[in-house]
Amino acid sequence: MNRRMVLNILGRMLIAEAALLALPMAVSVYYLEKCFFAFLITALFSLFTGLLLWLVSKPRKTTIYAKEGFIIVALVWIVMSLVGALPFTISREIPNYFDAVFETVSGFTTTGASIVRDVEKLSRGILFWRSFTHWIGGMGILLFVMAIIPNLSDRTVHIMRAEVPGPVVDKIVPRLKQTAKILYSIYIVITAIEVVLLLCGGMTFYESLLHSFGTAGTGGFGIKRESIAYYSPYCQWVIGIFMLIFGVNFNIYYLIIAKRIKGVLKSKELLWYLSIFFISFVLISFNVSFLYNNFSETVRNSFFQVSSIMTTTGYSTVDFDKWPLFSRGLLLVIMMIGGCSGSTAGGLKVSRVALLIKQVGREIKHMLHPKSVSVVRFDSKPVDEDTLKNVSVYFILYIICIMAVFMLLCLEPPPFNTETNLSATLACINNIGPGLDIVGPAGNYAAYSSFSKVVLSVAMLLGRLEIFPLLLLFTPAMWKKH
Amino acid sequence: MKVTVVGCGKIGTAIINRLVSEGHDIIAVDKSKAVVQTVTNIYDVMCVTGSGTDQETLIDAGAGECDMFISVTDSDETNMLSCFMAKKMGAKHTVSRIRSPEINDKSLSFIKQHMDISLVINPELLAAKEIFNILKLPSAVNIETFSRRNFEMIELVIKPGSKLDGVTLVELRKKYSGKFLICAVGRGDEVYIPGGDFKLMAGDKIGLTAETSEIEKLLKQLDIMQKRARNIIILGAGRVSEYLSRMLVGGGNNVKAIDLDAKKCEKLAKSVPEVTVINGDGSEQEVLLEEGIGNVDAFITLTGMDEQNILISYFASTLSVPKVVTKVNRQELYNIAERLGLDTLISPKHIIEDVVSRYARALQNSINSSNIETLYRLLDEKVEAVEFKVGKDFEYINVPIKEIKTAKNAIIAGIIRNRRQIIIPSGDDYILEGDKVVIISTNKNILNLNDIIE
Numbered sequence: 001m002n003r004r005m006v007l008n009i010l011g012r013m014l015i016a017e018a019a020l021l022a023l024p025m026a027v028s029v030y031y032l033e034k035c036f037f038a039f040l041i042t043a044l045f046s047l048f049t050g051l052l053l054w055l056v057s058k059p060r061k062t063t064i065y066a067k068e069g070f071i072i073v074a075l076v077w078i079v080m081s082l083v084g085a086l087p088f089t090i091s092r093e094i095p096n097y098f099d100a101v102f103e104t105v106s107g108f109t110t111t112g113a114s115i116v117r118d119v120e121k122l123s124r125g126i127l128f129w130r131s132f133t134h135w136i137g138g139m140g141i142l143l144f145v146m147a148i149i150p151n152l153s154d155r156t157v158h159i160m161r162a163e164v165p166g167p168v169v170d171k172i173v174p175r176l177k178q179t180a181k182i183l184y185s186i187y188i189v190i191t192a193i194e195v196v197l198l199l200c201g202g203m204t205f206y207e208s209l210l211h212s213f214g215t216a217g218t219g220g221f222g223i224k225r226e227s228i229a230y231y232s233p234y235c236q237w238v239i240g241i242f243m244l245i246f247g248v249n250f251n252i253y254y255l256i257i258a259k260r261i262k263g264v265l266k267s268k269e270l271l272w273y274l275s276i277f278f279i280s281f282v283l284i285s286f287n288v289s290f291l292y293n294n295f296s297e298t299v300r301n302s303f304f305q306v307s308s309i310m311t312t313t314g315y316s317t318v319d320f321d322k323w324p325l326f327s328r329g330l331l332l333v334i335m336m337i338g339g340c341s342g343s344t345a346g347g348l349k350v351s352r353v354a355l356l357i358k359q360v361g362r363e364i365k366h367m368l369h370p371k372s373v374s375v376v377r378f379d380s381k382p383v384d385e386d387t388l389k390n391v392s393v394y395f396i397l398y399i400i401c402i403m404a405v406f407m408l409l410c411l412e413p414p415p416f417n418t419e420t421n422l423s424a425t426l427a428c429i430n431n432i433g434p435g436l437d438i439v440g441p442a443g444n445y446a447a448y449s450s451f452s453k454v455v456l457s458v459a460m461l462l463g464r465l466e467i468f469p470l471l472l473l474f475t476p477a478m479w480k481k482h
Numbered sequence: 483m484k485v486t487v488v489g490c491g492k493i494g495t496a497i498i499n500r501l502v503s504e505g506h507d508i509i510a511v512d513k514s515k516a517v518v519q520t521v522t523n524i525y526d527v528m529c530v531t532g533s534g535t536d537q538e539t540l541i542d543a544g545a546g547e548c549d550m551f552i553s554v555t556d557s558d559e560t561n562m563l564s565c566f567m568a569k570k571m572g573a574k575h576t577v578s579r580i581r582s583p584e585i586n587d588k589s590l591s592f593i594k595q596h597m598d599i600s601l602v603i604n605p606e607l608l609a610a611k612e613i614f615n616i617l618k619l620p621s622a623v624n625i626e627t628f629s630r631r632n633f634e635m636i637e638l639v640i641k642p643g644s645k646l647d648g649v650t651l652v653e654l655r656k657k658y659s660g661k662f663l664i665c666a667v668g669r670g671d672e673v674y675i676p677g678g679d680f681k682l683m684a685g686d687k688i689g690l691t692a693e694t695s696e697i698e699k700l701l702k703q704l705d706i707m708q709k710r711a712r713n714i715i716i717l718g719a720g721r722v723s724e725y726l727s728r729m730l731v732g733g734g735n736n737v738k739a740i741d742l743d744a745k746k747c748e749k750l751a752k753s754v755p756e757v758t759v760i761n762g763d764g765s766e767q768e769v770l771l772e773e774g775i776g777n778v779d780a781f782i783t784l785t786g787m788d789e790q791n792i793l794i795s796y797f798a799s800t801l802s803v804p805k806v807v808t809k810v811n812r813q814e815l816y817n818i819a820e821r822l823g824l825d826t827l828i829s830p831k832h833i834i835e836d837v838v839s840r841y842a843r844a845l846q847n848s849i850n851s852s853n854i855e856t857l858y859r860l861l862d863e864k865v866e867a868v869e870f871k872v873g874k875d876f877e878y879i880n881v882p883i884k885e886i887k888t889a890k891n892a893i894i895a896g897i898i899r900n901r902r903q904i905i906i907p908s909g910d911d912y913i914l915e916g917d918k919v920v921i922i923s924t925n926k927n928i929l930n931l932n933d934i935i936e
Contacts, residue, residue: 065523066523154524154525154526155523155524155526156526157522157523157526158523170528171522171528172528173507173528174484174507174508174509174526174527174528175507175526176526177526178507384515386515
């Protein structure tokens with residue numbers, strides 16, 4: 001265990017967070033708000049702790065292995081969330097620190113679950129920071145730092161693997177630094193396009209920026225009581241489509257830029273993703289058509305809601321808690337599927353679901369022909385058994401985590417019921433945000449006790465980091481000297 | 483530069499290691515998923531699993547766009563074929579490992595020309611050549627030649643009581659008139675580019691450049707001239723042994739090869755009939771003593787196992803065999819071998835690293851006029867010796883050397899003019915366009931002659 005290297009990177013990340021806090025600070029200065037001091041204090045605290053850690057832990061050697069990668073990612077995300085929660089509490093806008101941590105974790109993990117009863121009362125600087133955490137967390141904060149820091153270590157690939165979601169993480173160009181740069185460039189460009197399109201739809205620059213952050217990270221923190229329903233149908237369409245875009249594996253966009261269209265067409269994950277989306281969209285459209293006056297409203301709302309839930313964003317244009325049971329059930333199912341691997345979306349990931357289903361198919365075939373030998377293929381390539389095993393184990397862990405979180409939530413007294421608790425569990429582990437009933441699009445998580453909020457915060461981190469890093473962080477054998 | 487490397491075995495990873503550290507973008511290809519996994523974990527490269535002769539794999543590995551395509555799988559045929567395919571797909575330069583003696587003897591130039599392979603590397607042949615050079619001058623632990631063999635750099639280890647022990651370079655210059663230059667000294671883990679007041683000590687490993695004809699004279703003056711090896715025992719009858727014994731036999735030497743594997747012995751005996759081939763276990767001291775290891779001039783261990791080579795070489799050096807050459811491929815065993823007093827170590831892997839990195843730098847630099855002609859890494863890979871052809875863009879043409887501000891970690895070790903005239907530069911010499919200049923430096927990424935100027 002290269003502890004010095006772990007602490008060193010943690011120190012650098014705190015310095016980076018101090019730099020990132022400068023943006024909401026600037027916003028609060030622009031709008032002449034008091035929360036400026038909260039950001040200033042937090043940034044200074046973050047900067048000094050970061051410098052201190054960085055200086056005391058000059059690594060003797062920079063070599064890291066897979067386990068250090070996991071530990072770094074888990075620690076960085078926890079510490080960044082704890083520090084990122086400070087401005088909310090210091091500015092007294094979310095006075096309870098547990099609430100603030102819940103809100104920040106929800107931001108960084110791009111969940112979008114909120115404990116704020118009335119968002120319109122928050123100051124603009126705080127709202128900016130809340131949405132900005134989505135944007136930082138979406139693509140991954142460590143990846144961002146790897147794109148700008150020269151030669152962190154020659155084996156940073158372990159950090160990338162631990163942070164970027166999906167069963168198999170690949171570089172798109174030989175150099176990791178270059179890969180990180182390309183991914184972030186694509187991320188920034190698509191975000192910028194969305195900002196421009198929203199500006200055209202009549203949003204102010206501030207609003208379009210915040211909504212783009214929420215869409216890009218597939219987060220879903222709104223700034224209006226009615227969420228996106230407040231805005232024009234044009235803006236709803238723009239956000240609806242961009243959510244879908246950010247749920248696609250970013251490697252696909254690189255292939256398009258590199259003019260390798262063949263590779264795009266070969267991607268089975270994209271095909272599955274779009275198929276699942278389209279089928280759910282059509283089914284829900286039929287199911288809810290009786291609720292709305294005209295065709296365009298039906299199509300718009302169901303498109304927006306399916307896109308929002310499947311990409312695990314969590315914006316809403318309607319209170320889907322009032323939809324028929326079939327639609328609500330289907331939404332819960334696509335919550336679990338989530339977006340593509342290598343995107344900013346959460347959930348199980350389409351490629352994992354596809355591999356699981358294919359494995360089931362293979363087992364059935366094997367029962368019919370006990371001596372048959374078959375290989376699971378994906379993207380027209382055979383998938384090796386290690387990957388399949390990893391996917392199955394991940395699925396088991398995922399189910400265990402859901403059960404554990406659900407059981408802990410069931411300690412809450414009434415009016416919390418099964419529907420609320422189960423949907424809250426799924427919405428947090430899959431990084432969606434709104435669930436059903438009390439935590440539905442019209443409600444929030446404020447009513448939960450501090451204990452449950454901590455449990456749900458952990459659930460969100462488990463979902464975003466895909467369980468293993470956190471699990472390893474709490475395995476005693478990881479920390480033993482050897 | 484974009485480089486694709488097919489085959490991640492010993493040689494493949496060595497090449498990847500060197501090229502990554504020199505800043506190239508590398509895509510590595512290997513059939514085995516496990517090998518690919520290790521390579522991505524250790525080096526900052528992208529990996530593709532698949533065969534080097536599969537078109538789709540080659541497309542994924544960027545063979546169409548790469549500047550340099552290197553194929554170093556086990557099989558010569560695979561290497562040739564994948565280089566051929568890559569070339570047709572648009573790779574700018576191709577490098578193939580071809581090591582079978584049959585192909586190297588007769589068909590090599592034909593294949594190279596018609597398959598359009600830019601560079602053929604044969605680690606075994608190059609290793610054999612290097613050993614052959616050393617046996618001509620056994621006092622040195624390593625010999626590298628520049629520019630058509632007129633100019634050489636030799637590595638010597640200073641033994642206690644030697645005439646070099648405890649003298650400064652200025653005193654040395656006064657005592658011995660010959661044209662030579664001590665351009666690098668390795669002491670422990672450090673390497674120095676010595677100034678005039680640098681004092682040599684026993685145990686130092688020095689790099690000395692001089693004209694080829696001068697070297698022998700100088701060694702005689704220093705009383706460390708060993709006569710050329712004539713009676714030689716080679717342990718191992720693999721490919722290196724085959725190339726080496728053929729060269730040695732051609733020079734009229736008396737060569738004996740020992741190997742446990744009867745088939746290898748037979749093969750060697752067939753292709754080089756003048757060699758005495760012994761089918762026996764070379765790791766048994768009795769066998770070695772029986773074959774007369776006590777009175778040979780040189781003993782060379784070339785088996786496939788580093789550990790075995792080191793141990794048997796150590797045994798030979800305790801019998802005071804005048805020259806012991808050991809093949810060691812793994813870097814981590816180098817130090818152990820040196821601690822046992824084995825100074826002449828040969829590594830095909832290092833030789834290939836040098837060849838490929840020289841080629842890569844030459845390609846990278848082909849836009850500039852000053853080209854790299856030769857490149858070696860010396861003194862345990864810590865120093866680089868590079869030979870440049872001087873182009874118009876050099877800033878100090880026709881300026882006395884004492885006025886050139888060279889970087890502290892670099893030295894101009896020699897100037898070769900009109901192919902023949904060799905100048906060991908003093909402060910008053912100057913560099914002309916068209917000269918070849920040998921630079922010794924601890925900076926291991928010199929691309930251009932201007933890089934050595936502070």
